[in-house]
Amino acid sequence: MTVVMVEDLDPSSADAGVAAHYGDPMREQRTLATAVGLVDRSNRDVLAVPGEERASWLHTLTTQHLSDLSAFTGSELLVLSPHGHVEQHAFVTEDGETAWLDTEPGAGAGLLKYLEMMRFFTRVEPRDATAELAVLSLVGPGAGDLFPDLEEPRVGAVPGPKFAAGSVPPQATSRYSVRAYEGGLARRVPLGVDLLVPRSAKTAVIEKLGLPMAGLWAYEAIRVEHRVPRLGWETDHRTIPAEASFLQHAVHLDKGCYRGQETVARVHHLGRPPRRLVLLHLDGIATDQPPAHGTPVVSGDREVGFVGTAVRHHELGMIALAVIKRNVPDDAELKIGDSVASIDPA
Structure with a gap:
C-alpha cells in the first residue's frame, strides 16, 4: 500500500504525523461517502481529566452544559476568551472515571495550561494523555452498523433570539453515545464513529477492523462537504461561536455564567454575528x-x-x-x- 504522509507534502503542516492519502484520494473519498473507511487521526492531542468534581468543573469553565454528563456519554465544548472569542474546541468523552478531551494537533498544551490555571482547590487532575490514547475515525454511512449498540448522535436545535429563560433543556446540546472498546472507547459522532484506543494497540485495532484506509485528505473533503468547522482553520483570533457554526454542537445558551458568555448571549439575542x-x-x-x-x-x-x-x-x-x-x-x-x-x- 502506498502511504503518503502529510509532512511529505507540507513539512510545516499542523497535521504532520498521519497519512494524507494511500495512493488514490478520490477513491478514498468515495469510500467515506458511500460505505465506511478508517482514517488515522492519531495526531490529535488528548487530555485526561480524572477527579470527582470533573463534570461540574468543566461545566463552569466551558460553553457546554456538562454538570450531568453521565458515564459513557460524549459531547463537544469550547473555551472562550473574556471577550467571547473561541480559544479552544474539544470533544469530551466520559467513561465514569475520567473525562477525556481530544482536540486539534498542537492545541492540547494551551488547553491543558488553561485547565491547570483554573484548578484552584477543585478535586481534578488534568494531564496530557496524548501518549496514552490515539484517535481513529470510522467515517461513512456504514460506520454506525459496525457499532449498532451506539445510539445516533442527538443534537438539539439552537433556540431563536430572545428565547424564554428555562426553555433550553438543562443538558449538553450534543450528546454522543459511548462504549468501551479494545481497552479504550468508541464514540458515535455525526460523521461516523471515533475510537480512542491505547496508542500501543493502534496497529492491532486497525488490523482487526480490516477496513479500507482513507487519508486525511479524504476526511477533510467529507468534513468540508458537511460544513463542520475546525479550530484554527475556520477560526481566527476574533472568531465568536456564532460565526463558525459552533452553537448547535458546543454551546448551551441558557446554562449560566462562563467566561465569554456575555458576548455569546448579546450576539445571539441581537441575531447579528x-x-x-x-x-x-x-x-x-x-x-x-x-x-x-x-x-x-x-x-x-x-x-x-x-x-x-x-x-x-x-x-x-x-x-x-x-x-x-x-x-x-x-x-x-x-x-x-x-x-x-x-x-x-x-
Whole structure:
C-alpha cells in the first residue's frame, strides 16, 4: 500500500504525523461517502481529566452544559476568551472515571495550561494523555452498523433570539453515545464513529477492523462537504461561536455564567454575528490547486473574508469553507485569487 504522509507534502503542516492519502484520494473519498473507511487521526492531542468534581468543573469553565454528563456519554465544548472569542474546541468523552478531551494537533498544551490555571482547590487532575490514547475515525454511512449498540448522535436545535429563560433543556446540546472498546472507547459522532484506543494497540485495532484506509485528505473533503468547522482553520483570533457554526454542537445558551458568555448571549439575542461560515464552490479554471488556508475572499474591490479549508471533492469539484462578512449576499460573485467562487446557499 502506498502511504503518503502529510509532512511529505507540507513539512510545516499542523497535521504532520498521519497519512494524507494511500495512493488514490478520490477513491478514498468515495469510500467515506458511500460505505465506511478508517482514517488515522492519531495526531490529535488528548487530555485526561480524572477527579470527582470533573463534570461540574468543566461545566463552569466551558460553553457546554456538562454538570450531568453521565458515564459513557460524549459531547463537544469550547473555551472562550473574556471577550467571547473561541480559544479552544474539544470533544469530551466520559467513561465514569475520567473525562477525556481530544482536540486539534498542537492545541492540547494551551488547553491543558488553561485547565491547570483554573484548578484552584477543585478535586481534578488534568494531564496530557496524548501518549496514552490515539484517535481513529470510522467515517461513512456504514460506520454506525459496525457499532449498532451506539445510539445516533442527538443534537438539539439552537433556540431563536430572545428565547424564554428555562426553555433550553438543562443538558449538553450534543450528546454522543459511548462504549468501551479494545481497552479504550468508541464514540458515535455525526460523521461516523471515533475510537480512542491505547496508542500501543493502534496497529492491532486497525488490523482487526480490516477496513479500507482513507487519508486525511479524504476526511477533510467529507468534513468540508458537511460544513463542520475546525479550530484554527475556520477560526481566527476574533472568531465568536456564532460565526463558525459552533452553537448547535458546543454551546448551551441558557446554562449560566462562563467566561465569554456575555458576548455569546448579546450576539445571539441581537441575531447579528459579524461574520458567517459558508460553503463555496470554486470554478477551478484558473488553477487546479485548492487555495491555501487564510487566502482572502474578495467581493468587488474589498476583502470580505478568508478561506478556512479548501479541498478537491470527488463529486463537487473544488470547494472550500470560508468565513465571510454577514452582509455578503448569497448571490455575490466572489474571487479567491484568480478563481471565481459562489456561495452554496443550502
